[in-house]
Amino acid sequence: MGQYDALFSRGKKRLSELKKLNAVKSTPLMQRLESQGISRREFMTWSAQVTAMLSLPLSFSPLVAEAAEVADRVPLIWLHMAECTGCSESLIRCDTPSIDSVLFDHISVEYHETLMAAAGWQAEENLEHALEAYKGGYVLAVEGAIPTADNGHYLTVGCKGHTGTEIIHHAAEGAAAIVSVGTCAAFGGVQAAAPNPTEAKGVDQVVHKPVVNLGGCPPSEKNIVGTLMYFVMFGKLPPMDMYGRPKWAYGARVHDNCERRGRFDAGEFVEQFGDEGAKQGYCLYKVGCKGPYTYNNCPTERFNHHTSWPVLAGHGCIGCSEPNFWDAMADFEKPLGRRDIHSLDKTADFIGTAILGLSVVGLGAHAVAGVFAKDVEDK
Structure with a gap:
């Protein structure tokens, strides 16, 4: 239990530091949940389920609940590369609100091309501002493979014509954590299928920082939210297998x-x-x-x-x-x-x-x- 005690202490210290930061969202998470007809009891049940899913003792359940409530203090920048947006759809496409989807709304999503209203030069400005304003503290989520052939020119994004490789290197530089969402971002996916003319690769083959890979086409929304919650709680990536996947989600056949x-x-x-x-x-x-x-x-x-x-x-x-x-x-x-x-x-x-x-x-x-x-x- 010594290992869990140390992890619990780390989590309490981490959440204490986050609570000192100003809340980004004007409406607290519980009010958001209640407005969607989700009770406190249901929220605590969800916290217990997430605790079990993360392979943590039940005593961590209140910690999970605290982390969810202060999740808006951790900025999230979500980039789209060579992909179909199915991973985002896995998280947001639901007929009725769930705690997972409401929590994702509560997180401070500073940039997400599918969800934001901005486009063109304004979108470019939003990304550049987020990368600079939250440098060293944001979570970078990447959806899609990175084409590397011909200096990455198989993927040019935005009005400035930056290549995917340029964008990912720049964004990864200031990230506190990098999450590859889906098999395309994790391993190249269908874009990397033979003969792979664009030389598409997973994010961890392009950047030189630790990356957690959420394999799946698409991955479960639970795996996306659970990984984000783990980082919010402990300020580090979860234990991973030989392919960089979190063991709590990919530890069994x-x-x-x-x-x-x-x-x-x-x-x-x-x-x-x-x-x-x-x-x-x-x-x-x-x-x-x-x-x-x-x-x-x-x-x-x-x-x-x-x-x-x-x-x-x-x-x-x-x-x-x-x-x-x-x-x-x-x-x-x-x-x-x-x-x-x-x-x-x-x-x-x-x-x-x-x-x-x-x-x-x-x-x-x-x-x-x-x-x-x-x-x-x-x-």
């Missing part, structure tokens, strides 16, 4: 928490879309689901107010939160084993025909079973 996992273990697979297995909710591995190779919290957090996610809706995971997913995970309707003779694919066939009654738990066990599957196939 999609396969591990999938509601169809039991079907995989039982050897019950959809053989083709629309068959009886599909109607019964069988595992989608044989029709291309990449859940066993993908790290994300989609099954637990879902999308659209926790309504659904692709696998629950009937299509396999395409591995969109993984580096180079557009090339590495294709074809999206075929298992990887059909291309590379992957052991897991052989295991799927084996479980479905030879040992249907055997309960096999964990991918490690499945991989071992794949060795025996090869023997069966060879006979």
